[in-house]
Structure formats: C-alpha cells, structure tokens
Amino acid sequence: MLFRSTNFYPIVWMLLLLLFVFNPTKASAEGINMDTAVVVVEYKIIGNKTTKNHIIEREFPFSLNDTISKNKLNYIIERTQSNLMNTLLFNFVNVDVVYFTDEIISIYVTVEERWYWWPLPIFEVQETNFNTWWETKNFDRVNYGLYLAKENFRGRKERLVFKAQGGYTEKAEFRYHVPYLNKKQTQGFMVGFNYNRNHEVMYGTTDNKRDFVKMDELYLQEQFVSRINYEYRPKLYNLHSFEVRHHYFSIADTVFALSDEFLEKKDNNTSLFSFLYTFKRDKRNFKSYPTKGYFAEFNVIKNGFGISDHNIDALYGLFSLRKYWKMGSRTYFAVYTKGKYSLERPPFYLLGGLGYNNNLVRGYEFYVIHGEHYGLAKTQFRYALVDNKITYLPFLFSEKFKKVPLSVYSGLFFDTGYVYDRELSKTNSLNNTHLYSAGVALDFVTYYDVVFRVEYSINHLNEHGLFLHFVAPL
Structure with a gap:
C-alpha cells in the first residue's frame, strides 16, 4: 500500500501552505x-x-x-x-x-x-453520479418533469427558477436570487422553497454501499425546506453569505426500525433550523473550467440549536482551496484540497461524506464514504489538444448558439483522501482508510458551462475502469 501513516491531515495542511506561499499571480501583480x-x-x-x-x-x-x-x-x-x-x-x-x-x-x-430563457424538460438520474446509474440502468431511479429558469432577469443578473418534477423524487421548487439590492451593488439576497418526497430512503451503508428501503404504497420520506440568504460582496473577489434554513421532514417508522442512527430521536415529524455562513474568494480565469488563478471557500454550518430541534445540535466546518497554474503555452497544472471537521457527530440523515457528485476520490465512483471528518486532495496535469477553437453553425435557430467554442484537454491525475468516523468504520472498510487513485483524462469544454469528461482510473483496491462526468474535475 502506498500510504502507511494513519494521519492524513498534515498532508492536506502542507498542500494548503504551499498553495498560499507559491502564488505567482500575486507575485506578477507586484513589482x-x-x-x-x-x-x-x-x-x-x-x-x-x-x-x-x-x-x-x-x-x-x-x-x-x-x-x-x-x-x-x-x-x-x-x-x-x-x-x-x-x-x-x-x-x-x-x-x-x-x-x-x-x-x-x-x-x-x-x-x-447568452440565451437567458430556459424552459427545459427534466430527465436526470437520481444517483451519486452517472456511473453508478449506468451500472444498473434502473429507470425507476430517473426523475422527469419541467424546469423553467429565467437567467439575467430584468437585465440585472437576477435568477428565477421553477421546477416541477416526478419520478424517483417528486419535487416542487422555487428560487429567486437578486445579487444587488443597493446602489453600491454590494448587497443581495436569495429566497427559496423546496418540497420533495420519496418512496425509497437510504437508511445506512454497508461495505460503503448504500442501504435502501422501499415501499411503493407509502412515502417513507417527505421534506419541506425554506431558506433565505443575505450576501455581501464589498469589492470584486470576496463574497460573504449568511443563510437561515428551516427543515421540516417526515420519516416513516419503517426507516427507524432499520436504523438507530438515522436520527437522534425517533420522531416521525422533525422540525430543524440551520444557519450557514460562507466566505468565497474567487480569482479564477473561467469558473466553469479554470486554468489560471485560485478559488478559496470556507463554510460554517450549524444544524439545530439544541433547544426545540428534536435533540439535533451539530456544528461543522468545511474548507476548500483550488489553485491553477499555466506552465506553458498549452500545459497546465491544478491542485484541489478540501476538508471537513465536525465538532459533534450528526445523525446519519445529516452526516454526508465523500462519494457524491464531484466530491470524491476519482476511481471510487461506486462507493460512498460517510463520516464526521474528511480530507481530500486532487492534482491534475493538463495539455490543451484543442485551445478554444470557434466553429460557426449557421443552421442553429439563434445567434446565441451558432458560435460554438471548444477546448479539449488531455490529463494525468492523482487523488487521495481520508474519511474518519467512529461508528461506520465497523461495517465500512473504506472508512478510516487512506484512499488514493491515479488515471488519465480527456476533458471537453464548450459554452453554457458544458463540460464532459472521460476518465480511466485505478484505485488502491486495484479496481480500474472508465468513468464519465459532466463537471470540471477540480
């Protein structure tokens, strides 16, 4: 095995220190x-x-x-x-x-x-990532419906979203974001409401695979979330966000019968307030697929306040730092680090971890690793095979789509991570274990934030395979 030490966190902090010390963008702006x-x-x-x-x-x-x-x-x-x-x-x-x-x-x-009005049909898989769904091709785990979004509403960068969805997760959602409220354009807000329900619920994990219970005749989980967010952006690159959420969820007795860890108190109906603070500093050259600059984010999340929130009282912090270098005319290097630290262990329903969407060690797409604390580091070397080539497609219906940019990058990557949990390691071997992988990648980048990735990776279990993703790797 490549790693023998049981302490992963010094590696993450060393990477963070190197990223802050070695900052060529800052050096070039001085002098x-x-x-x-x-x-x-x-x-x-x-x-x-x-x-x-x-x-x-x-x-x-x-x-x-x-x-x-x-x-x-x-x-x-x-x-x-x-x-x-x-x-x-x-x-x-x-x-x-x-x-x-x-x-x-x-x-x-x-x-x-851009094109700002998006009435789109919904067809999405309800999985940790596309590869998990493709393994079974289970159409019972597909969502369908209608998505309506008005970007740049009123020409003021506002965003209005409606969603009506059926299928695996039945959902109704509304969001309205106003980035600038005042004349100085430093303050904004967002308000949102989300109702969803499911016949199937994940109640735990075994061997780092999700355990589900399903009842076609009964909704095992219903949830209503309302939230309001205040933003403060004093200058160009720093953003402070303060959000209050109210969660109401209803859980069937069937779930509690299978798991003592799902919630701290076995209440069918639970009400919970949460507070979230986020700080972001963003100096990337292109946020959808950066090749130069850096991005830092810090979050503090408080779930419940221990008074009337059904005994839920959990506080945790998240940090992430990404740094991108242009090394030559077509060569690039990127490093991504992320960590989570929990002061109190939350119930399984709110625990989270690695293995969801892009929050994973590549090569472990078929696993989920929940835990109180985790560290994650990704590195990638890239070479631009096609560098922002513009193709004109005259047959498309609008000028906003006819001019198509395309970049293609080949890459080599190495990822590593560690998830710690006091309880789940008893039945999940990837918890409290060093995870690492390496592989090759081919990334396609075009307009409207579309990224398509093909990756071949091998992990520390000597498992290897081809994986598809639809967001930037780091």
Missing part, C-alpha cells in the same frame, strides 16, 4: 514600474441588449480616470474579461485598448450575451 502609466479617460460597452450597463461596470477592476501602470495594463484587461465571463451572462467577452496618445487610453468592452 510594478510606475514610471510609465496611462490614464483611462473613457470606456465603452458594446453588445449588451439585455444586461444593464451597471451590471457590467460592477465587474471592472478599473474606474474612469484611473492611472494604470503600463506593466499592469495587460493584467487589468485580462481580469476584466475573466470577471465578466465569470458572471455567466456572456458567451464571449473581448476587451480592447484604444490609445489616444501614449498616456491616454479608452477601453472598449464587447460582449455577446
């Missing part, structure tokens, strides 16, 4: 020669038919009449483009500089807006 500079006397915004000018201006890392070192001008132009692309409002952004004299410039920002 500015202020002897030669330019003054921005005007800027022009071109191409925005829906988006308000002030939404675009909010992302500028410069202001009118700013004096900018010529050494820093290219960085400012690059950041302007990245900031606007990361709003997810535009398919393309071009930023050009027009020199009136050697010292006086104008900045032209040209945007091509």
